[in-house]
Amino acid sequence: MSQAFLDRVASFAAEHITPAAAGWSMGGDLDASIYEMAGQFGILGMRVPQSFGGQGVDFTTLASACSILAGADFGFAMSLVNTHNIALRLSEIASDTQKQRYLPSLLNGKISACTALTEPGAGSDFAAVTTKASKTDTGWLLNGEKTWIINGRHAGLSIVYAQCRAIGDAGGIGAFLVDLNAKGVTRYAIDSSFAQSSMGTGGFTLQDVEVEHDALLIAPGTAFKAILTEINGARTYVAAMCNGMLGKAVVDVATYGTQRTSFGKPLNAIPSWQAALSEAQTALxxxxxxxxxxxxxVNTGHDAQLAAAQAKIEAVTCAQRQLPELLQLMGAEGLRPEHPFARHIAAAQIAGFTDGATNILKDRVARLTARKGP
Ligand SMILES: Cc1cc2nc3c(=O)[nH]c(=O)nc-3n(C[C@H](O)[C@H](O)[C@H](O)COP(=O)(O)OP(=O)(O)OC[C@H]3O[C@@H](n4cnc5c(N)ncnc54)[C@H](O)[C@@H]3O)c2cc1C
Incomplete structure (x- = not known):
């Protein structure tokens, strides 16, 4: 683990994310310069090898960095790590031309990027995607729609999963690198009952979008399997991010409990108040x-399917249960946008959908732990 890198991440979170997060939580837009700042701190190239201009840190360091960033703002942490994931992917499997064209701008924060699987008609059932990729003489033609995509409203680049054969054929899905400024792409922002600004949530339609042969990053037959393997890392860092949100909330509440007095004594001298805080700490x-x-x-390259699913279920449900309890301990003060409680309660709900919805993961754990008959 690289402590020097994590110290840099902590500085970035304190100096640049925390001061801006209250505005984002009220619907304010991201300032593009913060993305470039993240690039300067090396955050967009965390696991990208140094030979390609990244930091080359291990997965353990990435998970800790995600946890620190999410403690400041889960939405922006998700935005950054999603751009990072595309940079990492390109460094691993893109052609030299694609690497040269996109890696520098991804690493220095000139563009953001996204991974686009979900569609209006296909979420958990990923094999049901209907975005169609048709082969042409010069490459591929893409048609379809992707929705609920982190960074979808501003990303310059996307890895788009599309069906290359008949709809419903999981083995026919391939992954394509798509320039979202290309002709035929129309983007839209998605807003919800709580602000989606820092996560950049949006979607896009693809109408006869032409891409060259080397845009096919993962060929049909392997994309479905590749995403299932890669997703164990994502589930694990999302778990770390939920822990990061909860950890920050515990610290903030503990501090507030020493400062706020009620009936002539500090809040933390009230046994039921302190018991609720201790319960959150134990759950964390x-x-x-x-x-x-x-x-x-994940870090040692072992099978993490079960452990990642269990970790994500536990961390998400723990944050979903404990964050409202901690807000309660803050009284009305906890609702102010300067504190992360309200936006992180919403974020914990989002974490319950991304990278495997909780119910789907529970089924996965049940399957993997089911006892075989005698
Ligand atoms: C803010 C946000 C950001 C996102 N970012 C991205 C992104 O960057 N890229 C991307 O591709 N997607 C992204 N998603 C989409 C996310 O991956 C989907 O929301 C998720 O896959 C669930 O799909 P769905 O919402 O369509 O729910 P559905 O699949 O319609 O499921 C609805 C409910 O039924 C349950 N369910 C469905 N099928 C089963 C089953 N067989 N067994 C048990 N329970 C089941 C689900 O758990 C869920 O609770 C994002 C979503 C949100 C909210």
Whole structure:
């Protein structure tokens, strides 16, 4: 683990994310310069090898960095790590031409990027995607729509999963690198009952979008399997991010409990108040134990399918349960946008959808732990 890098990430979070996050939570737009600042701090190239201009840190460091960033703002942390994931992917499997064209702008924060699987008619059931890729003499023609995509409203680049054969054929899905400023792409922002600004949530339609042969990053037959393998890392860092949100909330509440007095004594001298805070700390400790196991398996290249699913279920549900309890301990003060409680309660709900919805993961865990008959 690289402590020097994590110290830099903590500085970036404190100096640049925290001051801006209250505005984002009220619907304010991201200032493009913060993305470039993230690039200067090396955050957009965390796991990208140094030979390509990245930081070359290990997965354990990435998970800790995600946790720190999410403690400041889960939405922006998700935005950054999603751009980073595309940069990493390109460094691993893109053609030299694609690397040269896009990697520098991704790493220095000139453009953001996204991974686009979800469609209006296909979420958990990923094999049902209907975005169609048709082969042409010069490459591929893409048609379809992707929705609920992190960075979808501003991304310059996307890895788009599309069906190359008959709809419903999981083996026919391929992954394409698509320039979202290309002709035929129309983007839209998605807003919800709470602000989606820092996550940049949006979608886009693809109408006869032409891409060259080397835009096919993952060929049909392997894309479905590749996403299932890669997603164990994503589930694990999302777990770390939920722990990061909860950890920050515990610290903020503990601090507030020493400052705010009620009936002539500090809040933390009230046994039921302190008991609720201790309960949140204990729940966090349990969650962190499961997350640490998943991180270790991903970091060492072992099968993390079960551990990652368990860690994400635990961390998400722990944050969903404990963040409202911690807000309660803050009284009305906790609702102010300067504090992360309200936006992180919403974020914990989002974490329950991204990279595998909780119910789907519970089914996965049930399958993987089911006892075989005698
Ligand atoms: C803010 C936000 C950002 C996102 N970012 C991205 C992104 O960057 N890229 C991307 O591709 N997608 C993204 N998503 C989409 C996310 O991956 C989907 O929301 C998720 O896959 C669930 O799909 P769905 O919302 O269509 O729910 P559905 O699949 O319609 O499911 C609805 C409910 O039914 C449950 N369910 C469905 N099928 C089953 C089953 N077989 N067994 C048990 N339970 C089931 C689900 O768990 C869920 O609770 C994002 C979503 C949100 C909210």
């Amino acid at each position: 400790d349990t969650s962190q134990t499961l997350t640490a196991r998943a991180i270790d398996l």
